[in-house]
Amino acid sequence: MHIGHIFPFYFAKYLQEQTGTRVYIPFSDDEKYVLKDKSLDEISDYTRQNLRDLLAVGFDPDRTRIIVDTADADVVYPLATTFAKEVTQSTVDATYGEPENIGLSFYPAVQAAHLLLPQLVEGRHPTLVPIAVDQDPHVRVCRDIAAKQRYDVSKPGALLSKFLPSLEGPGKMSSSDDAPSILLSDDRESVTDKIRTYAYSGGQTSIEGHRAKGGNPEVDVSYLTLYYFFEESDERVEQLAEEYREGSLLSGELKEVAAERIADFLESHQARRSALGSLEEELSPYQLTEAERQAARRRAGYPDNALSQQ
Amino acid sequence: MHIGHIFPFYFAKYLQEQTGTRVYIPFSDDEKYVLKDKSLDEISDYTRQNLRDLLAVGFDPDRTRIIVDTADADVVYPLATTFAKEVTQSTVDATYGEPENIGLSFYPAVQAAHLLLPQLVEGRHPTLVPIAVDQDPHVRVCRDIAAKQRYDVSKPGALLSKFLPSLEGPGKMSSSDDAPSILLSDDRESVTDKIRTYAYSGGQTSIEGHRAKGGNPEVDVSYLTLYYFFEESDERVEQLAEEYREGSLLSGELKEVAAERIADFLESHQARRSALGSLEEELSPYQLTEAERQAARRRAGYPDNALSQQ
Known part of the structure; x- marks a missing residue:
């Protein structure tokens, strides 16, 4: 799963x-x-x-x-x-x-x-x-x-x-070979790795470009994942979007936030799963x-x- | 049934x-x-x-x-x-x-x-x-x-x-309206009635004709019913066929034999059914x-x- x-x-x-x-x-x-x-x-x-x-x-x-x-x-x-x-x-x-x-x-x-x-x-x-x-x-x-x-x-x-968007991003045909999915059994390291490597970004190709033009949260898989499910606070989600749009939040930073939230969620899911008889x-x-x-x-x-x- | x-x-x-x-x-x-x-x-x-x-x-x-x-x-x-x-x-x-x-x-x-x-x-x-x-x-x-x-x-x-032939006889299209079937719940009287009234006969139309020409057991429903299921003794079945062919056994008599065997069978089936808890x-x-x-x-x-x- x-x-x-x-x-x-x-x-x-x-x-x-x-x-x-x-x-x-x-x-x-x-x-x-x-x-x-x-x-x-x-x-x-x-x-x-x-x-x-x-x-x-x-x-x-x-x-x-x-x-x-x-x-x-x-x-x-x-x-x-x-x-x-x-x-x-x-x-x-x-x-x-x-x-x-x-x-x-x-x-x-x-x-x-x-x-x-x-x-x-x-x-x-x-x-x-x-x-x-x-x-x-x-x-x-x-x-x-x-x-x-x-x-x-x-x-x-x-x-x-x-x-939900796959890691390859919204509007893109999902092909299971392109990028791995995040599995319910993934540990924190795998999640961070997959997000860093594969999560489609709405940011610019260079840090300078990003600081100048800002990113597009609407197509950014890390952002969308947080938006739809992993960040409970609507205010925090809106804040992330704004910072991303104005370029103060970098793609890599957004990815770290997403990876952390997903890993937190998975850890608590996995803990409940392990506790089952x-x-x-x-x-x-x-x-x-x-x-x-x-x-x-x-x-x-x-x-x-x-x-x-x- | x-x-x-x-x-x-x-x-x-x-x-x-x-x-x-x-x-x-x-x-x-x-x-x-x-x-x-x-x-x-x-x-x-x-x-x-x-x-x-x-x-x-x-x-x-x-x-x-x-x-x-x-x-x-x-x-x-x-x-x-x-x-x-x-x-x-x-x-x-x-x-x-x-x-x-x-x-x-x-x-x-x-x-x-x-x-x-x-x-x-x-x-x-x-x-x-x-x-x-x-x-x-x-x-x-x-x-x-x-x-x-x-x-x-x-x-x-x-x-x-x-x-098995229906009561209307072999080679005839079975139409459930033409003649009633013999039900597992029928009593001796109903069986005799149905056989007398409906069972397709291989005999002749008059007693004199039958004595002279004999009947055809191959199409006679009473005979076939006995042949296929209700008369256990092969000798007795063969004997009935022979007497029918040579005209010494009349259609009505053959019908009585068939009705009796069917009713015997049903009575014993019904007795076992009634004895069930x-x-x-x-x-x-x-x-x-x-x-x-x-x-x-x-x-x-x-x-x-x-x-x-x-």
């Missing part, structure tokens, strides 16, 4: 702290398998590592549920089946292009199960899905399902976020309870204890 | 008795939902009724496993996901025509999970799927998956059976054990206790 992957989760945690909302986090290990050329072993390892990072974010377990598709198939698959009936293959072809395999054909139904799960567990209520714009099609397909009103659910809303134990308070599973299946239309009735 | 539905199960039971083989019976409640215009409540009721009829057949619980897709989703869905990656949407379109919804797109992967489940639970071994010819495409798609050798499984074999209790010895579920997931490539590893 690189730092861009974890931001939405810290953002969701922020929303939870500010509003007291419940947060549902689905893990699409099934999609990863049908989409990528990876073995189930690799994907399972990936899932475990990601879950540890996710747990390190520090959600409130009483108000957070984490769902892993293949591990929670007892609830995910029945819900996905019911929603699958509402989605034509033509809709999928038109939305995503013709799927390469039938796992991908079915996948929008699993996404719908994810997006409607909060309402199926807890009853109809407004929901908000914080995503980047590339995930919007899933929400739109799901809104169509909700709009058919066969289930007592509201359409989920999408909260679209910008992509066994994954099974740590995950357990975040898992759907039996009552919640049953409520979700019931609201999707499955009779309670279908096989135990006469 | 009409009598045609239950024959394959009695046939499988016969094979089990003769060979000691293990029998796996999947219940596609998910397919019924995405394929038909029925509610989950109706389908659940249907499943319960069918399971009771299935249990009345009297399989050996030690050597028989019954799987209900949505109830056993913890094992069915992960397996289906892995097989879904092996099947292109084009294969499905070419095999079944373009699916109406994405549940049907995905369904061949669930079928593959059914057909390969015995080998995933117990290890690689020859398997045989007794089906009518209309189910053959599922087996062929699954054989292609097995042939890729990504899993340690042999291709499943299909044992294709003829369709609660479905949950009766089904329990036929369900996959935890060890079997884990073995199946493991052989499909899922690591044991994926979430409890470090």
